[in-house]
Amino acid sequence: MKRKSILGAVSAAAMLALSASTAAAQEYTLKLHQFLPAQANVPASILDVWADNVEEASEGRIEIERYPSMQLGGTPPGLMDQAIDGVADIIWTVVGYTPGRFPSTEVFELPFFVEDAGAASSAFWQMYETRMQEEFSDVHILGTWVHGPGVIHAAEPVEVPSDMNGLKIRGASRQVNALLQELGAEPVGMPVPAVPEALSRGVIDGTTIPWEVTGALRTSELVEFHTEFTGNMLYTVTFVLAMNNDAYAELPADLQQVIDDNSGLEFSIFAGNTMVAFDGPARDIAVENGNEIFTLDEAQSALWAETAQPVYAAWLADMEERGIDGQALIDEARALMDAYEPAE
Numbered sequence: 543m544k545r546k547s548i549l550g551a552v553s554a555a556a557m558l559a560l561s562a563s564t565a566a567a568q569e570y571t572l573k574l575h576q577f578l579p580a581q582a583n584v585p586a587s588i589l590d591v592w593a594d595n596v597e598e599a600s601e602g603r604i605e606i607e608r609y610p611s612m613q614l615g616g617t618p619p620g621l622m623d624q625a626i627d628g629v630a631d632i633i634w635t636v637v638g639y640t641p642g643r644f645p646s647t648e649v650f651e652l653p654f655f656v657e658d659a660g661a662a663s664s665a666f667w668q669m670y671e672t673r674m675q676e677e678f679s680d681v682h683i684l685g686t687w688v689h690g691p692g693v694i695h696a697a698e699p700v701e702v703p704s705d706m707n708g709l710k711i712r713g714a715s716r717q718v719n720a721l722l723q724e725l726g727a728e729p730v731g732m733p734v735p736a737v738p739e740a741l742s743r744g745v746i747d748g749t750t751i752p753w754e755v756t757g758a759l760r761t762s763e764l765v766e767f768h769t770e771f772t773g774n775m776l777y778t779v780t781f782v783l784a785m786n787n788d789a790y791a792e793l794p795a796d797l798q799q800v801i802d803d804n805s806g807l808e809f810s811i812f813a814g815n816t817m818v819a820f821d822g823p824a825r826d827i828a829v830e831n832g833n834e835i836f837t838l839d840e841a842q843s844a845l846w847a848e849t850a851q852p853v854y855a856a857w858l859a860d861m862e863e864r865g866i867d868g869q870a871l872i873d874e875a876r877a878l879m880d881a882y883e884p885a886e
Contacts, residue, residue, distance in 0.1 A: 569603045570793060572785075575630035577618040577735055580610040582758040583820045588813045589634055592685070592783070592804060599800045604793075606632070611735070618733035622784065626680045631789040637780040638715025639733060644677045645864055647780045649871040650688055651717040652857060653850035654774040654843075658879065663687035663814030665878035666780060667807045673871070678782070682790040684805035685783040689752045690818035692718070692777040694769040695761050696748030697741075701769065701836050703849045712737055712749040714779045720853045721777060722750070725846075738764060750777065753821040753828075762828040768835045771843040781813070811885075 574593060578585055585608070593606040612618065614630055621635040622643075637647045647666070649655070656662040666686040670678070694700050696709065707726035713719035719729035730746050734755060740746045741764040748765060756762055783805070790798065828835060838846070854872075861868030 568605045570797065571605045571607060572631040572789060573607050573609060573614065574632040574634070575609045575612070575614045575621065575624060576634040577612055577621065577733060578610060578755075579758060580608065582610075583754055584634070584813075584817065585610055587820070588816050589783070592809060595804045596800060599804060600797055604797060604800065618735065622681070625784045625786050628786050628788060630786070632684070632783065632785045634781065634783050636714060636733070637782055638718070641716040641731075644674070645861060645866060646674050646677055646871055647686075648715070648717050648857065649868070649875050650780050651715050651777060652872070653717070653721045653777050653853055654771075654847040655872075655875075656688060656778045656879070657774045658882070659688050659690050659778065659814040659818045660811050660884055661879040661882035662778065662875075663810045664807065664882050665875050667810040668878055669871070669874060673874075678784070680787065681784040682787055683782055683784050684801065685781075685810045685813055687781050687810045687814035687817070688778040689781070689814070690754060690778070690821045691752060691770060691775040692750050692779070693753055694748060694750055694776070695756065695765045696767050696769070697765050698747065699767050699834065699836070700748070701838070701842070703846055709747040710745070712740065712746050712751075714750060717853065717857065718750055718777050718779065720856060721850055724850055724853055734759065737761070741765060752778075752817065753824040754817050755824070757820075757824045757827055762824075762831045762833055766833050768825075768828055768833060769838065770835065771838050771846065772840050773843050774847070776846065783813075 574589065576585060576589065580586065590608065593608060596604055597606060614624070616624060618635065619639040621633040622640055624630045625633040637644050638651065650662050650666055663686065666688065670683060670686050698709065700706060703725050706722070709727045710730050711722050711727045712732055713722050713729045714734065719731060722729040732740060734751060737749050737751070738759050741749065749761065751761065790801065793801065858868040
């Protein structure tokens with residue numbers, strides 16, 4: 543009995559020591575909040591990769607709790623304020639969910655402006671560092687990127703701009719909505735998680751989203767027609783991974799370095815390219831479903847681009863009213879995208 547008591551005491555002491563060691567190892571717990579299901583491409587293949595790398599590089603001193611599908615409450619447009627107010631320590635969001643709040647980022651959302659998501663994500667980060675830090679001063683930005691080519695997914699065939707007349711189409715940002723209006727559609731703003739129900743109930747006739755997210759939204763089951771373009775993208779949307787300023791400041795310098803080492807330019811390019819990599823498999827689902835995909839050639843795409851030109855004039859005028867040199871943003875973004883060289 544005495545031997546059993548000693549062994550039991552030793553075992554209990556060992557468990558207590560292990561527990562204390564684990565508690566000491568996890569010095570900081572950060573809550574990461576976002577709007578898509580955990581199994582969707584961005585959470586599973588971008589956000590989890592980032593979080594896992596941070597945890598590993600910190601040797602367990604940082605733990606990142608992941609909260610998908612708005613599990614901490616609120617709606618997607620409120621994510622940025624959650625990061626500012628500390629409801630969440632880290633958020634991933636669509637910048638355009640808060641229209642006009644970060645106007646300089648809209649340069650990458652202009653129609654037929656971006657050709658390559660990696661190049662645009664690279665340019666976005668570089669311009670964030672040199673031009674956009676004041677706009678984002680309320681948070682600590684970890685990554686900036688764009689998705690692949692925007693596609694029109696609709697209940698009716700869309701091949702020429704006039705086919706958009708009168709259609710109620712979901713848009714993801716202020717500039718996408720401006721584009722839809724210029725094309726004759728009725729833009730309907732809503733976060734992407736609301737799209738499936740809106741399509742199934744006939745609240746909208748279609749949506750603008752990249753192929754990548756259609757799998758998670760079951761879009762190919764809800765519409766029969768898809769329209770994609772040749773050359774520059776119809777549109778793209780900007781994203782940021784942002785951290786609460788106080789949560790970042792409270793980390794010791796070595797753990798701030800861990801966060802920084804796993805964020806920034808290379809991570810942004812990785813995120814944009816990863817989203818593009820999922821476009822093909824999602825498109826295949828529509829093909830297998832028997833849906834009709836219109837791939838517009840260069841001449842057809844040029845007609846759409848010409849129709850969309852007034853969006854540029856309106857945006858430049860709006861930027862001027864805000865005291866922002868919009869043309870300088872366009873010129874710098876183009877130069878940075880042209881100079882981009884993909885990693886071998």
